[in-house]
Amino acid sequence: xxxxxxxxxxxxxxxxxxxxxxxxxxxxxxxxxxxxxxxxxxxxxxxxxxxxxxxxxxxxxxxxxxxxxxxxxxxxxxxxxxxxxxxxxxxxxxxxxxxxxxxxxxxxxxxxxxxxxxxxxxxxxxxxxxxxxxxxxxxxxxxxxxxxxxxxxxxxxxxxxxxxxxxxxxxxxxxxxxxxxxxxxxxxxxxxxxxxxxxxxxxxxxxxxxxxxxxxxxxxxxxxxxxxxxxxxxxxxxxxxxxxxxxxxxxxxxxxxxxxxxxxxxxxxxxxxxxxxxxxxxxxxxxxxxxxxxxxxxxxxxxxxxxxxxxxxxxxxxxxxxxxxxxxxxxxxxxxxxxxxxxxxxxxxxx
Amino acid sequence: xxxxxxxxxxxxxxxxxxxxxxxxxxxxxxxxxxxxxxxxxxxxxxxxxxxxxxxxxxxxxxxxxxxxxxxxxxxxxxxxxxxxxxxxxxxxxxxxxxxxxxxxxxxxxxxxxxxxxxxxxxxxxxxxxxxxxxxxxxxxxxxxxxxxxxxxxxxxxxxxxxxxxxxxxxxxxxxxxxxxxxxxxxxxxxxxxxxxxxxxxxxxxxxxxxxxxxxxxxxxxxxxxxxxxxxxxxxxxxxxxxxxxxxxxxxxxxxxxxxxxxxx
Numbered sequence: 088x089x090x091x092x093x094x095x096x097x098x099x100x101x102x103x104x105x106x107x108x109x110x111x112x113x114x115x116x117x118x119x120x121x122x123x124x125x126x127x128x129x130x131x132x133x134x135x136x137x138x139x140x141x142x143x144x145x146x147x148x149x150x151x152x153x154x155x156x157x158x159x160x161x162x163x164x165x166x167x168x169x170x171x172x173x174x175x176x177x178x179x180x181x182x183x184x185x186x187x188x189x190x191x192x193x194x195x196x197x198x199x200x201x202x203x204x205x206x207x208x209x210x211x212x213x214x215x216x217x218x219x220x221x222x223x224x225x226x227x228x229x230x231x232x233x234x235x236x237x238x239x240x241x242x243x244x245x246x247x248x249x250x251x252x253x254x255x256x257x258x259x260x261x262x263x264x265x266x267x268x269x270x271x272x273x274x275x276x277x278x279x280x281x282x283x284x285x286x287x288x289x290x291x292x293x294x295x296x297x298x299x300x301x302x303x304x305x306x307x308x309x310x311x312x313x314x315x316x317x318x319x320x321x322x323x324x325x326x327x328x329x330x331x332x333x334x335x336x337x338x339x340x341x342x343x344x345x346x347x348x349x350x351x352x353x354x355x356x357x358x359x360x361x362x363x364x365x366x367x368x369x370x371x372x373x374x375x376x377x378x379x380x381x382x383x384x385x386x387x388x389x390x391x392x393x394x395x396x397x398x399x400x401x402x403x404x405x406x407x408x409x410x411x412x413x414x415x416x417x418x419x420x421x422x423x424x425x426x427x428x429x430x431x432x433x434x435x436x437x438x
Numbered sequence: 439x440x441x442x443x444x445x446x447x448x449x450x451x452x453x454x455x456x457x458x459x460x461x462x463x464x465x466x467x468x469x470x471x472x473x474x475x476x477x478x479x480x481x482x483x484x485x486x487x488x489x490x491x492x493x494x495x496x497x498x499x500x501x502x503x504x505x506x507x508x509x510x511x512x513x514x515x516x517x518x519x520x521x522x523x524x525x526x527x528x529x530x531x532x533x534x535x536x537x538x539x540x541x542x543x544x545x546x547x548x549x550x551x552x553x554x555x556x557x558x559x560x561x562x563x564x565x566x567x568x569x570x571x572x573x574x575x576x577x578x579x580x581x582x583x584x585x586x587x588x589x590x591x592x593x594x595x596x597x598x599x600x601x602x603x604x605x606x607x608x609x610x611x612x613x614x615x616x617x618x619x620x621x622x623x624x625x626x627x628x629x630x631x632x633x634x635x636x637x638x639x640x641x642x643x644x645x646x647x648x649x650x651x652x653x654x655x656x657x658x659x660x661x662x663x664x665x666x667x668x669x670x671x672x673x674x675x676x677x678x679x680x681x682x683x684x685x686x687x688x689x690x691x692x693x694x695x696x697x698x699x700x701x702x
Contacts, residue, residue, distance in 0.1 A: 134604050160607035161616075173605040177623040186619070187609035238610060 115289030166235030543649025594628020
């Protein structure tokens with residue numbers, strides 16, 4: 088089990104991250120570029136010194152600057168899959184995987200046997216003699232995974248393991264990676280900026296921005312109740328923060344939403360872009376939230392068209408409309424429209 | 439039809455360029471033209487030539503081994519370890535490169551001479567004397583040639599991705615294992631190129647060798663020293679010896695053309 092409090096201070100950046108991962112658990116560390124994800128991974132691997140905090144793995148303290156404790160990388164029970172894999176170019180796939188077991192003191196024959204076993208587990212028995220440059224991207228990724236797992240690490244660290252792959256390879260490789268991570272008895276930390284990778288591969292998500300945790304939880308909680316704009320964008324929701332009294336939430340001086348769930352105090356209101364309807368004139372009648380907005384962007388989004396809107400007080404929203412509706416509305420950037428959302432489509436939860 | 443501008447060379451550049459080329463090539467051509475081709479085979483197998491050639495090859499090779507053993511770790515230190523005074527150390531390493539070799543020979547005498555700083559101790563403790571011996575030739579050649587190796591290997595190390603060493607560390611390899619099994623194989627081409635340059639420089643070494651080791655046939659008289667001596671007695675012999683050295687140098691140049699001579 089991993090129990091860590093990572094504090095890394097550098098020029099104008101500070102990472103402060105509390106992290107617990109049980110054995111057998113897969114946790115995704117998700118965040119935008121520059122949030123400190125890779126720094127956290129490097130700190131756990133011992134490639135980046137801690138400014139403060141501690142790292143404990145299976146009851147053993149690996150790092151604790153206050154007590155002047157520090158275990159060098161090569162004596163930590165870890166396995167790392169680097170973003171660009173870093174397979175040793177002068178060694179065959181087999182020798183790459185055998186490198187770890189040999190460094191841990193296994194005789195050459197045993198190390199090779201173990202490496203061969205791992206290569207066949209990732210389906211690459213036939214590529215054992217191939218050099219890294221002869222492997223495809225997906226194959227190289229699997230060799231890197233086998234190499235990291237071949238030392239039975241108590242903590243497996245993956246840095247954007249699928250980022251270097253094309254979309255098609257990514258799908259297959261993700262499914263395989265999922266299977267191997269599920270079988271891994273140690274703790275796993277997956278660093279990624281891709282929400283899909285995180286949602287598919289991890290049981291729990293830790294989301295960081297600017298070096299701090301902004302939200303933590305399982306996939307269902309995160310996708311249903313995002314707490315920052317970044318997370319809301321990741322899971323594809325419109326998100327607002329405001330003061331609620333009963334069914335009314337004041338978001339800004341000129342922007343109020345009527346919501347389905349009664350609440351009081353500071354709350355988040357979330358609704359999907361598909362719940363936003365667009366009209367050329369102010370709709371009347373039904374109990375709806377309506378507000379005037381200006382179209383700021385139009386993109387294809389799956390089968391629909393995603394329209395970016397700027398409302399009163401500069402409050403932004405995204406709306407998904409069908410191509411037919413977009414055509415009927417003659418949407419153009421700068422155009423004035425009316426946005427409408429039913430109260431029943433909104434979700435409200437405490438901030 | 440006008441050719442592209444890049445294809446035309448103005449006379450102001452073309453003329454000196456041609457002169458420069460002639461200046462570099464003509465002396466070598468002269469060597470080939472003036473060579474006593476008729477008597478060449480007989481002269482090549484003269485005992486003096488073979489002895490000098492064998493001694494040259496042996497000492498240059500030993501000097502290269504010495505440079506590899508000391509220079510590769512030094513290059514690693516300069517490329518991978520942050521320590522105060524690193525710039526100064528790097529500057530010191532390159533001093534023999536710009537130092538007149540004769541000055542290097544004098545300096546070596548002052549240190550390793552019978553009454554030198556280390557020489558006296560070596561002589562009293564181990565009964566070893568370096569000046570005017572074959573090992574002295576190796577020392578003189580290594581002194582002059584080592585910067586070539588260190589600079590080449592340091593460059594290769596700087597060019598190599600240090601993250602491979604991090605990957606090795608995450609797999610449980612200590613720094614020595616990682617150096618031996620990852621770093622060194624990755625920079626092997628750079629080490630090889632450095633070693634060949636170092637060997638070529640050692641082979642042609644003259645000033646430091648004659649100052650520190652003297653000019654004793656069979657013991658310290660390497661090819662360049664033999665050429666110099668022959669020049670005073672027998673011009674044809676000097677030409678033959680020079681031709682042999684030229685042949686060796688050209689062979690090295692050819693083997694290195696991809697690494698060092700080719701334009702980027």
